[in-house]
Amino acid sequence: MISILLEFPRPIDIQQVSEWLMSLGACAVEVSERDAGEEAAWSAIASAHQQHLQQLESNTAWNSSRTFRVLLSSDVSPENFLMDVASVSDWNSVKVLSKVAVEEEDDWVQRVRESFQPIRIGKLYIRCPWHSAPETAKFSSENALVDMIIHPGMGFGTGEHTTTRLCLSWLQKTIRGGEKLLDYGSGSGILSIAAYLLGCELCHGVEIDLDSIRNAEENKHLNGISKNVCFYQPMEAPSLCYDIIVANILFHPLVDLAEKFAKCSRIGTQIALSGIIYSQAENLKETYQGLGFQFEDTIVEKEWCLIVGRKKESVE
Numbered sequence: 001m002i003s004i005l006l007e008f009p010r011p012i013d014i015q016q017v018s019e020w021l022m023s024l025g026a027c028a029v030e031v032s033e034r035d036a037g038e039e040a041a042w043s044a045i046a047s048a049h050q051q052h053l054q055q056l057e058s059n060t061a062w063n064s065s066r067t068f069r070v071l072l073s074s075d076v077s078p079e080n081f082l083m084d085v086a087s088v089s090d091w092n093s094v095k096v097l098s099k100v101a102v103e104e105e106d107d108w109v110q111r112v113r114e115s116f117q118p119i120r121i122g123k124l125y126i127r128c129p130w131h132s133a134p135e136t137a138k139f140s141s142e143n144a145l146v147d148m149i150i151h152p153g154m155g156f157g158t159g160e161h162t163t164t165r166l167c168l169s170w171l172q173k174t175i176r177g178g179e180k181l182l183d184y185g186s187g188s189g190i191l192s193i194a195a196y197l198l199g200c201e202l203c204h205g206v207e208i209d210l211d212s213i214r215n216a217e218e219n220k221h222l223n224g225i226s227k228n229v230c231f232y233q234p235m236e237a238p239s240l241c242y243d244i245i246v247a248n249i250l251f252h253p254l255v256d257l258a259e260k261f262a263k264c265s266r267i268g269t270q271i272a273l274s275g276i277i278y279s280q281a282e283n284l285k286e287t288y289q290g291l292g293f294q295f296e297d298t299i300v301e302k303e304w305c306l307i308v309g310r311k312k313e314s315v316e
């Protein structure tokens with residue numbers, strides 16, 4: 001892998017820049033504030049695979065310069081990547097501070113894996129394959145934990161990120177049993193698998209990244225699920241009408257996907273959209289309202305946001 005350290009002029013929007021860097025081929029982005037004369041202190045991590053983005057817990061704009069450490073996998077040419085960066089007109093003053101080869105991706109993934117601990121979200125107990133199952137005897141049957149195994153691999157979604165947690169909490173409040181669910185941008189498969197374990201009858205995950213699909217399939221099998229949870233690339237996804245749609249992606253893909261979601265919903269379909277920051281919520285709602293959705297709740301945590309609603313009318 002190649003690690004490239006970029007310094008951006010100010011002011012700048014972290015989310016937008018991180019999204020752009022990912023769309024230009026970065027497989028991970030780390031962001032830090034750079035004080036003059038000091039080594040960069042990696043104060044926050046926005047790490048991701050392909051188009052995934054873990055948004056920082058800090059503001060999206062800042063007043064001092066920031067550095068982005070970009071990891072490129074060996075199949076991405078650093079020269080082409082830097083030319084693409086330079087071609088973004090606002091970024092012509094971006095400085096390349098360093099460009100070095102770093103340890104293999106596997107080491108990086110391994111380091112990430114070691115940092116995981118089981119997470120409890122409501123009654124979901126999310127653990128890695130190497131953690132022990134929860135001691136279910138401690139809980140009465142109505143408070144029983146739902147044990148779920150997620151192997152942290154190339155797919156985004158371990159339960160640590162705020163947006164994943166917002167979606168998982170909402171699913172627990174929403175699923176009554178027997179629903180058909182669409183999970184768009186399924187990453188590790190965490191939302192589809194959780195939805196199935198919580199009682200959905202059929203869960204379809206759709207994902208553009210093949211490595212994520214492989215990770216989701218692995219996670220499905222780790223949870224003993226053989227059918228009724230399926231992961232597809234967008235072109236292969238069946239056209240069904242779903243009872244629940246959940247999509248934790250990013251603002252721009254969610255805008256682009258609005259018509260698709262309208263087509264695979266019926267009056268009453270419940271929808272939850274996340275991966276957006278609070279300031280983007282109203283714009284996103286407007287897009288979906290034009291297609292017959294109405295939003296009933298906006299749940300905000302840190303600066304992240306989940307908007308939830310229903311299809312109320314058909315719009316041709």
Ligand SMILES: C[S@@+](CC[C@H](N)C(=O)[O-])C[C@H]1O[C@@H](n2cnc3c(N)ncnc32)[C@H](O)[C@@H]1O
Pocket residue numbers: 050051052053155156157158159163164167184185186187188189190191206207208209212234248249250253275
């Ligand atoms: C933030 S991750 C969410 C993963 C998981 N659903 C979760 O909630 O933790 C967003 C995922 O959406 C995928 N994605 C982005 N744009 C997409 C698109 N247009 N169609 C399908 N998947 C997309 C990314 O590859 C990534 O795996």
